Amino acid sequence: MDKTSVLLVSGALLAFTTTFANAAAAPPPVVSNSTVTLSGPGIGGATKTCSLPFMNNFAGKGDWYVLPNDAHAAFFVADKATLAQCRADLLLNGTQKTFAITSANDLSTGHKTDLAFDVMVASGGSNKTFSTTDPTDTVTITVTKMDMLNFEATLSGTMTEVGLMATDGHEAYRVTVSGTISLHRASTPAPVSAGNWVGCDPIIHDWLNEAENRASSECEVKFDQHLQTALAAAFAPMESAFTASQWQMISKPDPSVLFLAAPRGSENGPFHGQGFKLTMAVDPNSAQGQQAIAAASTPDPLMVQMMDLMKAGKYTEAQALEKQLDAKLKSAPPPPSTRFTAQVSFNSSAEQLINFQGAIGTSALPGGGTELYLPAMQPLSGGSSGDPGTWVLLGPWSQPASTNLDATTTKVTTNAQTNPAAPRLSVQNIAVYLDCDQTLAANAIQAIDWSQLRALLAQ
Numbered sequence: 247m248d249k250t251s252v253l254l255v256s257g258a259l260l261a262f263t264t265t266f267a268n269a270a271a272a273p274p275p276v277v278s279n280s281t282v283t284l285s286g287p288g289i290g291g292a293t294k295t296c297s298l299p300f301m302n303n304f305a306g307k308g309d310w311y312v313l314p315n316d317a318h319a320a321f322f323v324a325d326k327a328t329l330a331q332c333r334a335d336l337l338l339n340g341t342q343k344t345f346a347i348t349s350a351n352d353l354s355t356g357h358k359t360d361l362a363f364d365v366m367v368a369s370g371g372s373n374k375t376f377s378t379t380d381p382t383d384t385v386t387i388t389v390t391k392m393d394m395l396n397f398e399a400t401l402s403g404t405m406t407e408v409g410l411m412a413t414d415g416h417e418a419y420r421v422t423v424s425g426t427i428s429l430h431r432a433s434t435p436a437p438v439s440a441g442n443w444v445g446c447d448p449i450i451h452d453w454l455n456e457a458e459n460r461a462s463s464e465c466e467v468k469f470d471q472h473l474q475t476a477l478a479a480a481f482a483p484m485e486s487a488f489t490a491s492q493w494q495m496i497s498k499p500d501p502s503v504l505f506l507a508a509p510r511g512s513e514n515g516p517f518h519g520q521g522f523k524l525t526m527a528v529d530p531n532s533a534q535g536q537q538a539i540a541a542a543s544t545p546d547p548l549m550v551q552m553m554d555l556m557k558a559g560k561y562t563e564a565q566a567l568e569k570q571l572d573a574k575l576k577s578a579p580p581p582p583s584t585r586f587t588a589q590v591s592f593n594s595s596a597e598q599l600i601n602f603q604g605a606i607g608t609s610a611l612p613g614g615g616t617e618l619y620l621p622a623m624q625p626l627s628g629g630s631s632g633d634p635g636t637w638v639l640l641g642p643w644s645q646p647a648s649t650n651l652d653a654t655t656t657k658v659t660t661n662a663q664t665n666p667a668a669p670r671l672s673v674q675n676i677a678v679y680l681d682c683d684q685t686l687a688a689n690a691i692q693a694i695d696w697s698q699l700r701a702l703l704a705q
Contacts, residue, residue, distance in 0.1 A: 272304070272305060273303055273304075273305060273431075274303075274431045274432060274433045274435060275303065275432075276303040276308075277429070278298055278299050278300060278301040278323050278428065278429050279299070279426075279428040279430075280298040280323045280427045280428050280429070281298060281426055282295070282296050282332055282401075282424075282425035283296075283424050284367060284422070285422055286421040286422050287419070288376060288405075288418075288419045288420050289367065289369065294332070296331050298325055298332060298333070299323075299325070300323060300326055301322070302324075303321070303431075306455065306457075306510055307321070308456075309321060309452065309455055310397050312392055312394060313451065317338070317340060317341045318339050318453045319337070319397060320337045320338075320455035321335075321455065322336070323427065323429075329366060330368060331367065331368050332365065332368070333366045333367075334363070334365045335362065335364050335365075336363050336427065337353070337360055337362035342389075343388060343390075344389070345361055346384055347362065347378050347386075347387065347403075348378050348384050349379060352377065362377075363377070363387065363401070364376060364405070364408065365377075365405065374408075375407070376407055376421055377405055377406070378406075379405070380404075380420065383404050383405055383420070384404065385402070385403035385405060385423060386401065386402055386403050387400070388400050388401075395432070395433075396429065396430050396431075398426070398427065398429070400424075400425070400427075401423065401427065402423065402424045403423055404420055404421070405420065405421055405423050406419050406420045406421075407419040407420075437450075438450045438513060439463075439513070440463035440508070440670065440671075441463075441466070441469075441513070441517065441670030441671040442669065442671065443465040443466075443472075443671045445468075446464040446465040446467075447463065447464040450513065454507060459508060459509055459510060460507065460509075460510045461508075462504075462506050462507060462508045463513075465671060466505060466519075467506065469517065470504070470520060471505075473673070474501060474520075474522065476698045477522045477590055477698075477699075478499070478501065479695065479698045480694055480696070480698035481588065481694060483693050483694065484588075484694045485524070485526070486693075487693040488526050488689075488690075492528065492533075493526045493529065493586070494528075494529050495524075495526055496527050496585075497524070497525045498524040499522055499523065499524070503520075505520045513670070516592075516664060516668075516674065517592065517593060517670050518592055518593055521590060521591050522588075523588070523589045523590075524589075525585070526586045527584060527586070534582075534584070548567055551567055552564050552567040582685070582686070583634075583682040583683040583686050585682070586681070586682045586690070587681040588679070588680055588681075588690065589626075589679045590676065590677070590678050590679075592673050592674075592675070593664065593675060594677050595662055595664065596659065596660065597639075597658075597660050598658070599620060599635075599657070599659075600624035600651075600657055601620040601621065601623055601624075601632065601655065601657075602622040602623075602624065602655050603655070604622050606618065606619060606620050606648060606656070606658055611638055611640075611691070613696055613697075613700070614640070615638055615639060615640045616638070616639045616645075616660075617636060617691065618636065618658070619635075620632070620634065620636075633681070634683050634684055634687075635680065635682075636680040636684065637677060637678065637679055639660065639675070639677055640675065640676040640677075640699055640703060641662065641673075641674055641675030642663040642674070643662050646658050646659070647660070662675045673702040673705070675703075676699050676702065676703065
């Protein structure tokens with residue numbers, strides 16, 4: 247996982263606002279008795295000591311936790327909520343007592359092994375940030391006490407101003423740093439469960455402080471792996487059948503990619519996980535591929551005539567042909583798909599789809615489930631033109647209903663019945679979307695092992 251997308255804990259942190267102080271799930275207040283001292287040429291040869299009584303202990307912001315085999319701290323301490331003199335940002339992962347932060351490991355190695363420390367100081371109407379920028383810089387942080395009520399550590403080392411363009415002469419921008427981080431709270435934050443599964447910790451231990459998403463719980467990660475395993479087994483026969491018919495795999499889920507981050511607040515609703523998306527394409531060197539390439543490179547005769555008329559300046563006649571061409575394209579059946587995508591989602595409350603023209607079709611899936619075909623469905627990403635698409639709905643879905651939006655466009659809606667008392671980490675319904683022509687979708691449906699998906703509903 248890209249650290250820049252989930253860990254925003256350095257001096258370039260997004261500015262927080264006081265609205266976070268009013269969060270509904272406010273954690274216990276933290277008392278900070280922290281200090282930091284800088285000296286050296288980086289601050290004009292002076293020595294500057296700052297008291298740092300403020301800590302950003304808002305929900306989803308600064309925090310620390312300790313588990314038997316894991317520990318994490320990510321927060322900043324400052325002289326004020328809005329920096330006036332000094333601010334120190336700290337990120338530690340691991341249960342060891344001593345951390346040596348250098349330019350080689352500062353926010354560079356990814357999930358659960360990241361380290362970071364920087365100090366921001368007010369200087370001449372602007373702010374300077376110091377970190378282990380230079381290869382010779384090291385800041386050693388020694389944790390002297392860390393439990394759910396206390397975090398205490400000492401720090402010392404050298405740092406260099408961030409943002410220098412020069413490749414040498416860094417000595418003029420270096421400082422020595424020392425200090426203590428001392429945080430105390432009277433009670434531990436209330437544990438937040440993301441749902442139970444088998445043999446795992448359901449509590450959210452959020453190491454993604456200052457990030458858009460929160461960290462997934464151990465049970466969420468394990469349950470999502472369970473879903474991914476079932477999906478891979480369900481689609482394996484289809485993948486083999488398509489490959490034997492000269493299709494190539496373009497992309498499919500990587501089993502090593504774990505569900506490590508979830509939207510904040512998602513623990514209050516049904517589990518969706520990371521979903522599933524598989525894409526295949528016809529081998530361009532196959533007979534079908536060569537036919538598709540030839541068809542795509544051969545213009546419609548009406549288009550050729552229209553272009554010739556426009557070159558001759560016969561615009562009225564060209565416009566008449568353009569209308570014929572539009573009518574022809576609208577009434578023509580879609581060409582055979584040369585690309586196929588299957589997407590799977592869990593525990594949706596409803597599906598609302600737009601079909602631009604043509605009649606939708608519904609049928610029963612043998613063994614249980616509903617097939618829904620839309621001849622000109624608006625892509626899930628939006629747009630004003632439609633492509634054929636097929637949905638397979640498993641679980642307690644309502645019969646799809648259509649509402650006319652204009653002479654040719656309809657909105658198709660189907661609702662899922664969900665049980666609010668069901669365990670969060672369970673599958674109540676499944677929606678499979680096949681982005682391809684109807685014949686190819688039928689071939690895929692015949693090859694998919696639906697028993698693997700129905701087994702998820704039965705658990």
